[in-house]
Amino acid sequence: MNQFQYVRPTKQQAAIDAVTKDPSASFIAGGTNLVDLMKRGIATPQKLVDINRLPLARIDPDPGKLRIGALALNSAVADDKQVRARQPLLAQALNAGASAQLRNMATVGGNMLQRTRCQYFYDTTMPCNKREPGTGCGALEGFNRMHAIFGFSDKCIAVHPSDMSVALVALDATVLVSGPNGDRRIPFADFHRLPGDTPEKDTNLEKGELITAVEVPDGPFTKYVHYQKIRERASYAFALVSVAAALDIENNTIKAARLAMGGVAHKPWRLTAAEQSLVGKPATEESFRQAAEIAMQGAKAFKHNAYKLKMGPNAIVQALRTAASAA
Numbered sequence: 089m090n091q092f093q094y095v096r097p098t099k100q101q102a103a104i105d106a107v108t109k110d111p112s113a114s115f116i117a118g119g120t121n122l123v124d125l126m127k128r129g130i131a132t133p134q135k136l137v138d139i140n141r142l143p144l145a146r147i148d149p150d151p152g153k154l155r156i157g158a159l160a161l162n163s164a165v166a167d168d169k170q171v172r173a174r175q176p177l178l179a180q181a182l183n184a185g186a187s188a189q190l191r192n193m194a195t196v197g198g199n200m201l202q203r204t205r206c207q208y209f210y211d212t213t214m215p216c217n218k219r220e221p222g223t224g225c226g227a228l229e230g231f232n233r234m235h236a237i238f239g240f241s242d243k244c245i246a247v248h249p250s251d252m253s254v255a256l257v258a259l260d261a262t263v264l265v266s267g268p269n270g271d272r273r274i275p276f277a278d279f280h281r282l283p284g285d286t287p288e289k290d291t292n293l294e295k296g297e298l299i300t301a302v303e304v305p306d307g308p309f310t311k312y313v314h315y316q317k318i319r320e321r322a323s324y325a326f327a328l329v330s331v332a333a334a335l336d337i338e339n340n341t342i343k344a345a346r347l348a349m350g351g352v353a354h355k356p357w358r359l360t361a362a363e364q365s366l367v368g369k370p371a372t373e374e375s376f377r378q379a380a381e382i383a384m385q386g387a388k389a390f391k392h393n394a395y396k397l398k399m400g401p402n403a404i405v406q407a408l409r410t411a412a413s414a415a
């Protein structure tokens with residue numbers, strides 16, 4: 089691990105200034121991903137700005153929305169009574185992520201910023217455009233079993249690993265950030281990026297911008313929800329494919345739907361066309377299968393991940409079926 093300076097400001101502006109003014113500085117909160125990256129020499133910040141003294145851990149049940157502070161722990165959010173009652177899909181997705189120990193350290197902001205688990209990204213002897221732009225992509229012709237089927241480029245085919253983010257994109261959340269040029273709000277769907285020619289950039293955050301909170305608007309999705317995660321073992325594994333499904337059902341007719349997938353793209357993958365196809369339909373297997381077929385349009389596999397083309401639609405149907413019977 090490289091040597092680094094360590095500071096713990098108590099004022100938000102001081103934290104932002106510290107990272108803005110130093111090109112090599114990085115925020116740290118729970119450190120559950122960043123410390124691993126530093127140990128392996130993948131991240132080499134010269135200064136760590138620890139933000140744990142900032143008052144950003146509150147969960148505020150505002151009228152019409154939940155405001156979740158960026159430093160709220162994943163376990164605290166998943167266990168929060170208001171979150172469980174008003175956004176049960178989010179609680180399910182959080183509990184599907186990582187291990188209990190990690191959820192007790194990891195923050196909401198850090199969860200969104202965690203980096204891909206592509207094995208070539210973590211192996212510094214291999215080419216990787218995300219770790220070192222211009223070196224190539226080891227996964228393109230390599231062992232790409234965990235990789236993307238949507239939205240990839242010839243520069244990078246990695247997937248985003250967060251479960252929480254799949255629920256947040258489905259629930260139309262908004263990310264609140266504060267930076268050297270003031271405050272701004274980013275729709276969750278625009279927070280993460282597709283790789284394009286710049287896979288080294290995971291998000292649309294600017295240098296020095298600090299996530300302060302996530303807002304999740306109230307909606308009708310309090311009963312018929314399910315987070316389906318398919319992984320290689322029962323706990324502490326990243327998704328091969330995951331699906332966040334939320335339905336508003338009245339008299340067996342779907343009034344509104346939300347669907348998103350994880351483990352399939354460089355960002356949480358919202359399925360708006362499939363959602364629209366469900367509105368007005370009966371909550372039946374046939375409707376779910378049609379939605380899954382629409383959702384998978386445009387998917388393309390690589391040598392080792394063709395199984396996702398079959399697992400994807402099956403997971404969508406399973407998630408919708410379970411959501412529809414969840415109440």
Ligand code: SF4
Nearest residue numbers: 206208216225244245
């Ligand atoms: Fe690197 Fe992306 Fe290729 Fe993985 S898929 S080796 S992260 S460029």
